[in-house]
Amino acid sequence: MKTIITYGTFDLFHIGHLNLLRKLKSLGDNLIVAVSTDEFNELKGKKTLIPYEQRAEIIKSIRYVDQVIPENCWEQKIDDIRNNNVDIFAIGNDWEGKFDFLKEFCQVIYLDRTDGISTTYLKSTLKNFLSVPKEDIINALNVLEQLKRDFE
Numbered sequence: 001m002k003t004i005i006t007y008g009t010f011d012l013f014h015i016g017h018l019n020l021l022r023k024l025k026s027l028g029d030n031l032i033v034a035v036s037t038d039e040f041n042e043l044k045g046k047k048t049l050i051p052y053e054q055r056a057e058i059i060k061s062i063r064y065v066d067q068v069i070p071e072n073c074w075e076q077k078i079d080d081i082r083n084n085n086v087d088i089f090a091i092g093n094d095w096e097g098k099f100d101f102l103k104e105f106c107q108v109i110y111l112d113r114t115d116g117i118s119t120t121y122l123k124s125t126l127k128n129f130l131s132v133p134k135e136d137i138i139n140a141l142n143v144l145e146q147l148k149r150d151f152e
């Protein structure tokens with residue numbers, strides 16, 4: 001049985017995350033995903049919108065994922081690889097080269113990211129939408145109502 005491990009925050013789960021998990025599972029039989037805890041994300045300088053318990057629950061429910069563990073720190077990877085008899089460490093290529101030190105313990109693969117989507121992009125899009133003045137939204141809705149009446 002070939003075991004793969006990956007690490008990530010997986011906030012605001014999107015198609016880029018799903019594509020990665022699908023590709024990871026195609027590398028072997030048993031996929032372990034270490035989901036960054038809220039505390040670790042603070043260390044990473046990442047503010048998450050979805051709390052760890054929910055992010056972990058979402059990842060657990062993905063058909064490609066066999067096991068979810070918490071990612072509490074940068075330093076746990078070697079122990080995780082040893083304790084779970086991991087054959088492959090894999091992650092998106094935004095981390096290209098950053099985890100080559102794990103080659104001593106298992107195969108290391110960097111997979112192409114999905115273009116055009118990221119949690120940062122989703123957050124900024126949401127922020128822009130929510131910053132539209134309420135009057136503008138009401139005006140737009142009134143215009144839509146009027147158009148609906150005109151076409152009835």
Ligand code: C2G
Pocket residue numbers: 007008009010011016017020036046071074091092093094095112113114115116117118119
């Ligand atoms: N990803 C992707 N395509 C995207 C966005 C993300 O393939 N469009 C991948 C990333 O490359 C990463 C995984 O999805 O492998 C999770 O991304 P993040 O939640 O941003 O995780 P990150 O903050 O990079 O955490 O110790 C490693 C870190 O915990 C990785």
